[in-house]
Amino acid sequence: MAMEIRYSNVSADYQLGPIRTKNVLDDVNLFVKPSSFTAIVGQTGAGKSSLLKVMNGLIRPKQGEVKIGKYSVSSNNDPTSLKEVRKRIGMVFQFPESQLFAETVEKDICFGPLNFGVGLSEAKEMAKTAIYQVGLDASFLPKSPFSLSGGQKRRVAIAGILAMKPDILILDEPGAGLDPIGKQEILSLIASWNKNNKLTTMMVTHEMDDVAKFADDVIVMEKGKIVFHDDVRTFFADLNQIQSWNLDIPEARRFQLLIEEKTGVSLPKICLTVEELADCLIEVGLA
Template sequence: MKLEHVTADYQLGPIRSFNVLQDVEMKVESGSFTAVIGKTGAGKSSLLKIMNGLLLPKQGKVTIGDAIITPGKNKKALKSIRKRVGMVFQFPESQLFAETVEQDICFGPLNFGASKEEAKELARKVIKQVGLTADILSKSPFTLSGGQKRRIAIAGILAMEPDILVLDEPGAGLDPKGKLDILSSIASWHKEQGLTTLIVTHDMEDVAQFANNIVIMDKGTVVLHDAVRNVFSNKAIIDKWQLDVPEALKFQMKIEEKTGVKLPKVCLTIEELTESLIEAGLA
């Protein structure tokens, strides 16, 4: 997926925000897991929407495989892109609407041309992928817990069998365990299905644990796109963009300052920190 000189406005009814994206240049490698970070209003959600065709560029183009999104793209052409790029909004459970879980999950596949039996088979498949059992398919989604609703909403996107999955703060509003469960599941789907995945997050623990690339946005543009370890290894970047850092790296910095011993690598997880401390003879 490639964005070339993409500029976009956002309009909802009479309300229009100009240049929510400004001259964005970005290439996302197939199979990568990318975290998108930045301050509120930096353009993170708009970046995901333009990848899905929910927001059209005012200038520039978005290339997804052999499909191209341009300012004049028609709705029929966008439909195929939206099947290919599955978007999970923040608090996706608020979009559940059907009488049963099965009907909710089947809605997307049916809309994209699947037969009723094909859609039901997909529902049975994805409900297991999201860690729920088939008996839940006959239940009303509104009787379920928040975490279950979140999984069902994501299952509805997975049922469309996208190549690219874009998620806007998928752990928002969940307790720490629920959030970890959802993100771990996303990482599993990413690996098992060979997806290209992008998530918007404010939590650097999520970035360190799950992503291999990071995109930093500021004022509607991509200011940095690099490997996670490269970013957290660069104090100048951390200071310039006022990035929080993972807890393991905070501990590493304190240990190095106190002992004067430089650890063999930048540690992004507690496991890495433990190994480095042993290697340096500090544990």
Template sequence: MAMRLRLDHVTADYQIGPVRSPRVLREVSMSLQPGTFTAVVGPTGAGKSSLLKVLNGLLLPQSGQAEIGDITIDGKSSKRLLKAVRKRVGLVFQFPESQLFAETVEQDISFGPLNFGAHPRNVHALAEKVIAQVGLDESILYRSPFSLSGGQKRRVAIAGVLALEPEVLALDEPTAGLDPTGKEELLSLLKQWNKQNGLTILMVTHDMESVARYADDVVVMEKGRAVFHDSMRKLFEDTERLEKWQLDVPDARRFQLEFEVRSGTRLPRVCLTEDELADALIEVGRV
């Protein structure tokens, strides 16, 4: 059975040493269906990254609980239980390439599986599999990760998470700092894994163009609360709500709104891409 994620009235604090951020999550309840590509959006400090950390077991609920498949975690969960969660939910931090450390790419990718008990005889084949999965040549396994380009390092870091063979991949701003080509290539890979392999994707992003092009569903976080969780298209239907949450709209949707105001002609549907916009304009005889 595919694994479902569920949060039940989760409230969480975040503390590093003496620094404590109370209630980074406030009474968050939601269910994420398996095989979906969900974008998590909202302003800085809204609780987006904290949401991913709870689902990965890195941040424990102060109250409420999280269900990761058949595993339930709360504020008293054991290290053994949390380790099982982290194998199921792979977490890719923002700028994950900063965590590369080994002498070769293969050693870096192999570290996680070995730590989770994989047999050394099996990890080479696993490294070959995931390096191909992220679109890199097998020869790169024998190079130092520090000799690679920024985009290659990003892919290697993600390959290290994929090597754990998670059922869910949670990514915090995975395209941050990439050029437009690298960004498009990475997002296309994520969508491919989602569609072809049924991998559940949860992606924090500020880029609403990416949300429109790749996400099935959207979670909007505001002041630690999940204020919206529905389909991507429903999010972009309500422009007043988007303004309230200070969320941008894709270029095609912005053009549509301006066109409808200036022409007095309402297009038959919400348009989120250039192709959708062109089709709608043809339908109303404006092209």
């Protein structure tokens, strides 16, 4: 079931031992549409990862609440209510393969469902389904996860999240550390799950080409605040604003601006992908 996400006046601090960072989130108000694919961008330390972690209580709000469907995360959640929230949110951290630990791929994927009370035989069926969802097959299930390539490990780690059948998928730089082909394969799979299963999806990324290719909407964060939230074309339309945030633009958009400057011809729309740029060049007779 597709779930909406709503932040209401959410502020949060981050504490690791004696080190405390105040206002990693600062009075955040946000509504994320059900089934949407939202990219979260901004400079390092802007609060992007914190925005995701507060959803399942990894960081507790000191003020306000996050509503996930009918569930709520606030400063006074008890462990039982947080467990209900976490059943519905699949969170993929940076380098999720570092969390692999079991002796077989099957056992690793089964861990999450078993932890939430699913029986062993059902968990194994979930593992079979999930391994195919990430583009692998059942022959991988008896293998040691540590014998796999980096890209395969990443897929197995994500399969462990998908096996829990989340309603919401949140990802922190899911393509980090992968070669370009492996990264595009992972992101294409994520986009496919979003569309085919109506999984509300939020993804932190620094790669503007990935934002342009996969996202419906964009959130820009600065100093714990949301300073922009709109659709992807509106985001890439305002170059001055993008520069003020010290963010980049997609390669296709960069080529479009160069072509328009050199030829004096304005293309009929903002081009976010190479395919869109090629179509527009044909339309105006420049290709």
